[in-house]
Amino acid sequence: MNKAKHIINYLSKDLRFDGRKLNDYRDIVIETGIAETAEGTARVKIGDTELIAGVKMSIEKPYPDTPNKGVFMVGAELLPLSSQDFEPGPPSSWAIEVARVVDRGIRESGALDVSKLVISNDEQVWGVLVDICTINDNGNILDAASLAVMAALLDTKFPAFEDGSVDYKNKTKDGLPLTEKVIANTVYKLEDYLITDPTAEEEKLVSARLTVCFTEKGEICALQKGGNDALSKEEIVEMTRLAKENDKVLRKHLG
């Protein structure tokens, strides 16, 4: 039997290949203050999956349709350093999806109050530019990225701003205007089983996934169905329920 068959065989016994239950996470470690050059950073490790999110603040001109709102942006770099499956070059569709799903949860929940990032209407606003960089991909980049971005935002301090320019060497004590902690939780469908936090080997066998972002009150603030397979109503309801359970676990780590 090849390893894929073993993985599936174990699932039928309510076990994972690495000994976990179907909806257990691997060990999660969150560290902040990883890079002094950034205004906020966090490193998240979920098992062997490791990535860093970093926040740079800058002065931007507001978008014409939102003259009284700051700029928020999330980017994801799936670095070729972190997996033989990633290649150098412009972001892949997968990198763009990761960035957009993480972005959507934070944006739609209003977790970052962008109206408080205005320096002068129509003229100058703060830009909060977040980048996710993978160090080692062993599955479930989505949940790790979301956790890292939230932790990095919580770690962020405004740099000093004087005479129209930013003094990056001097950080103030002011944190970002955050109203919420939003975390993405992904439930994966592998054959007929619904699992949490797959390793890279399991992820290759996944046919569909559903990412649900929750607010602190437990409301859903973003959704993303991924993968090639279709999902039934029953599966969607069950996946949402599992995601809600997982949210409690991840939230504890965020503190």
Place this chain on the structure above:
Amino acid sequence: MSYDKRHDGRDWSEHRPIECSSGVIPNADGSARFKIGNTIALAAVYGPRNLYPKFLQDPKKGILRCHYNMMPFSGAGDRVRPGRSRRSQEISLVTEKALLPALELNDFPNAVVDVFIEFPQTDAGSRCAGICAASIALADAGIAMKDLVSAISVGRIGEKLVIDLDYHEEALEGTHVADIPMAIQTRSGKVTLLQMDGLLPPDEMGTVVDMGIEACRKVAEFQKSALKNKFSDKNE
């Protein structure tokens, strides 16, 4: 303005504190983390592996590709735009040339060894830190090497020759600063990277190279112990 004492209290020929370790990225065939002062380099080696498109292959030996990249939040000022820049391409090229003479790639025709170097945080001296990390990662990957490659920058502040400029010193105002990054093969002492920004009287060239070699040999001790630590920790 005269700079008669280093702002961080170092001696003129003293490098910043170094920490390094190997085997930090499980997916890679070899990897390393090299921290010097506030500059942190991560290097991962993938390969030897098949090289496509095929016209890039060399039927006589394996080729080496290095990719230098700063993470978007790793610069002291504004966000660094992701993707290749003229600067990162040039540094990738000189990194390749710095490492290549130490490698033995004749056993891998048509293959490539990819070295990815990333920086979560920088404070000058990043190309040298990247080369040090890459050299450890290549050894960790088990690629045959004739020598270890170590790198450091020699600086000239005013008329004073110094080792390992940080960003504060590189950007000193009111005095001339030259930055001379160097890499050497640590046993043979031969130079594989030599660049300079700034001004240097030609009669100081010999002293600069001597200082660089001496400092690189100190760096090499940290690299060697990172490799030894990894393999002595292993109980396989």
